[in-house]
Ligand SMILES: Nc1nc2c(c(=O)[nH]1)N[C@H]1C(S)=C(S)[C@@H](COP(=O)(O)O)O[C@H]1N2
């Protein structure tokens with residue numbers, strides 16, 4: 001099928017309606033008022049973090065960027081973390097999240113189900129630094145020095161049974177600290193999923209740090225995912241549970257609006273979101289708008305994962 005696609009320079013102004021406007025519409029429909037204020041609890045200062053001594057980790061030079069790293073100050077003040085509010089300014093709200101003690105439960109169809117304390121997990125997994133691009137479905141991007149370990153190591157640790165076809169990830173649920181979660185008509189906790197094959201791809205990265213130190217709360221401390229070839233909403237933050245399952249998991253966004261946020265969510269400049277173009281992206285902090293690349297520029301590493309799949313499905317969004 002031929003689809004007429006406007007060249008990036010033909011696209012007038014950013015048409016993107018951010019994810020949060022969709023959420024706001026729902027909030028209005030539900031007749032809700034404003035979100036309550038966050039509790040003013042201090043976050044774990046980087047120096048007190050039990051894993052602080054492991055940073056900065058050695059950079060893996062195989063992961064290069066074609067653009068500058070987004071300054072930490074810019075990135076750390078422009079975040080999507082709907083548990084803490086609809087705006088990009090969730091730093092103060094996210095400070096209420098207590099990231100110790102914290103553990104990650106691994107369960108479902110695997111031979112070694114277990115619950116691991118976060119510091120034991122980080123120590124065990126030989127963390128490294130990688131420079132990754134990040135492309136939000138809202139048509140903006142950043143570049144981040146993440147620190148962490150390949151998701152394939154979690155697969156190896158869990159030893160999945162042959163029936164396991166997917167991993168399902170879940171974020172914490174605690175409406176006392178996360179005001180967004182008091183809006184009970186959303187499908188909390190935030191959840192996401194990938195196939196076992198995707199999880200074994202070397203690019204799939206469990207992130208425990210950024211900019212040479214343990215993750216700041218707004219980035220999804222103490223552990224989040226980075227799937228740089230997929231739209232950013234797949235990169236779930238503050239993970240408490242990873243389950244090996246037989247059926248394709250339904251993500252938070254898919255439950256809200258499956259016609260706009262599908263399971264695969266592979267970055268594809270040629271397939272517009274139903275409400276805006278994906279042909280270009282605003283590089284946050286630079287004022288520049290650049291063409292978006294297929295699989296966000298990672299086709300060489302990941303296109304093979306989807307070769308047997310109808311391309312219109314794999315590359316929908
Ligand atoms: N638990 C949780 N994870 C989440 C989100 C969220 O709201 N809650 N937002 C997602 C979206 S839409 C994006 S673009 C990225 C943003 O990551 P960043 O703030 O580090 O740029 O996190 C993703 N992971």
Ligand SMILES: [Mo]
Pocket residue numbers: 019080136137138231232233
């Ligand atoms: Mo996003």
